[in-house]
Amino acid sequence: MHESYPGRLDNKSIIIFGPPRSGTTWLASIIEQAGYHIIHEPDNGKNNFSGLALLNNLRRFPYFNESENPNALIQLFNTALEGPFHPSDSLVNTMLNKVAGQDKNTIEKSLLNNGTYHVKKSFLTNKLVNLLPSKIKKSDQPRVIKSVHSFLSIPFLIRHLDFIPLIIVRHPCAIIHSMNSIGMPDIDRQIFTDPNLRNDFLEPYMDEISMLKTDNEFAGLQMGIFHFVLKTYIKKYNFIWVKHENLVFDPINNFHKLFTDLKLEWTKDIEKKLIEKNKEGSGYDLNRDLSTVNEKWKLKLRKNEIEEIYKGYSIFADLFY
Numbered sequence: 472m473h474e475s476y477p478g479r480l481d482n483k484s485i486i487i488f489g490p491p492r493s494g495t496t497w498l499a500s501i502i503e504q505a506g507y508h509i510i511h512e513p514d515n516g517k518n519n520f521s522g523l524a525l526l527n528n529l530r531r532f533p534y535f536n537e538s539e540n541p542n543a544l545i546q547l548f549n550t551a552l553e554g555p556f557h558p559s560d561s562l563v564n565t566m567l568n569k570v571a572g573q574d575k576n577t578i579e580k581s582l583l584n585n586g587t588y589h590v591k592k593s594f595l596t597n598k599l600v601n602l603l604p605s606k607i608k609k610s611d612q613p614r615v616i617k618s619v620h621s622f623l624s625i626p627f628l629i630r631h632l633d634f635i636p637l638i639i640v641r642h643p644c645a646i647i648h649s650m651n652s653i654g655m656p657d658i659d660r661q662i663f664t665d666p667n668l669r670n671d672f673l674e675p676y677m678d679e680i681s682m683l684k685t686d687n688e689f690a691g692l693q694m695g696i697f698h699f700v701l702k703t704y705i706k707k708y709n710f711i712w713v714k715h716e717n718l719v720f721d722p723i724n725n726f727h728k729l730f731t732d733l734k735l736e737w738t739k740d741i742e743k744k745l746i747e748k749n750k751e752g753s754g755y756d757l758n759r760d761l762s763t764v765n766e767k768w769k770l771k772l773r774k775n776e777i778e779e780i781y782k783g784y785s786i787f788a789d790l791f792y
Contacts, residue, residue: 484552484614485733488622489639490697491657492649494715495617498639501726504744505735508612511559513551514544514620516588517578518559520567522547527590531582531660534668537626544624545631551616552634579656586661622697623668625704635733638701640791641715643694643784644777647687648768659689662696672700679786687776691783699787714791716765 485502489495496511503509516523516531525543526533533544550556557563568574572591581589621628625636650658663673663680673680673696683689705712711732718725722745730737772780784790 483633483635484616485635485637486548486552486616486618486628487637487639488618488625488701489641490622490646490694491619491655492646493619493639493641494718495619495639498637498713498718499615499617501741501744502615502733502735504738504741505730506612507615510551510556510614510616512618512620513547513556513616514618515559517575518564520564520571520573521550521557523568523573523578523588523590524571526588528587530587530662530665531657532620532623532662534623534662534665534671535627536667536671537630539627541631544621545628548616548621548628548632552614552632582660583656586664623662623700625710626708629708636710637733638705638710638712639715639718640698640701640712642768642792643691643698644772644780645715645765645768646694647690647780648771650690652771659686659693661689662693668696668700672696672703676786683783685779687779688783691780692786693783694780695784695787695790698784698790698792702790719765 485507487495487499487502499509499511512522513519514522514526514533516526525547527543529544535542535544577591578588581587616634622638625638628634629636647658662668663677669677680692683692701712704710711729713725713729718729723742726741726745727737730741784792
């Protein structure tokens with residue numbers, strides 16, 4: 472046990488994986504109370520300069536199978552796990568983006584046009600990334616990292632890096648409603664066009680996929696693919712996983728059980744944190760009214776919208792929902 476951080480009972484860092492709007496930030500904020508240093512989305516190229524530079528020519532949701540050789544994604548997460556790392560909201564991150572001529576609009580335009588990140592001034596960008604470690608203080612705390620973009624590559628990451636993967640899932644309609652409410656382009660990144668993902672997971676389903684038409688059907692399809700791949704990984708590797716709905720329904724008991732599974736110490740401060748956050752929130756706010764959050768999508772989505780989402784999602788059998 473780390474002497475400086477008595478709440479940590481295991482030597483490994485944790486990476487929380489889940490699709491956007493699954494509750495990864497909320498979950499990470501609770502685990503942070505056990506003495507972790509939290510790192511938000513190092514692989515989000517729209518917010519993080521290092522992520523953008525290293526993810527050049529990769530998709531928003533990159534997929535690598537476990538047999539592939541280490542690449543830039545491994546370098547990125549290795550730095551997030553072990554090395555000095557600057558947060559997305561830091562002044563350094565903002566200035567480096569400006570120097571490299573990047574902003575969210577230009578990055579999103581590339582994602583929409585090509586399906587991949589495209590880094591302008593790539594030579595300069597790579598040089599700047601190589602200079603970053605000497606300028607940023609490394610934290611001695613164990614780390615909890617939240618990632619909503621690299622979960623398709625968990626076996627690849629865990630083969631080359633030492634960490635505990637923790638997966639969180641949430642109802643597809645809840646996620647799609649939440650994405651729509653804040654205008655997230657990640658609602659449909661056409662991931663079924665990734666040739667490697669198609670070859671390893673999707674080929675038997677391509678005829679059904681080709682029949683989909685509406686935006687909601689394709690949004691449901693993307694969530695179906697996400698959950699299909701994640702459930703395959705959970706079954707094969709016995710990864711620890713939780714449902715957002717269960718954590719919300721009975722947070723004290725279910726978080727307590729999760730902490731036991733992760734070998735983390737449960738304290739009254741963690742219960743206090745859960746109680747403090749149990750209030751109405753919006754957007755990227757960590758607050759959530761636990762008495763209503765599971766029901767919002769049922770009240771907001773129309774019947775035909777729900778049916779369309781399920782049409783895409785249910786192409787894959789035996790999912791989480």
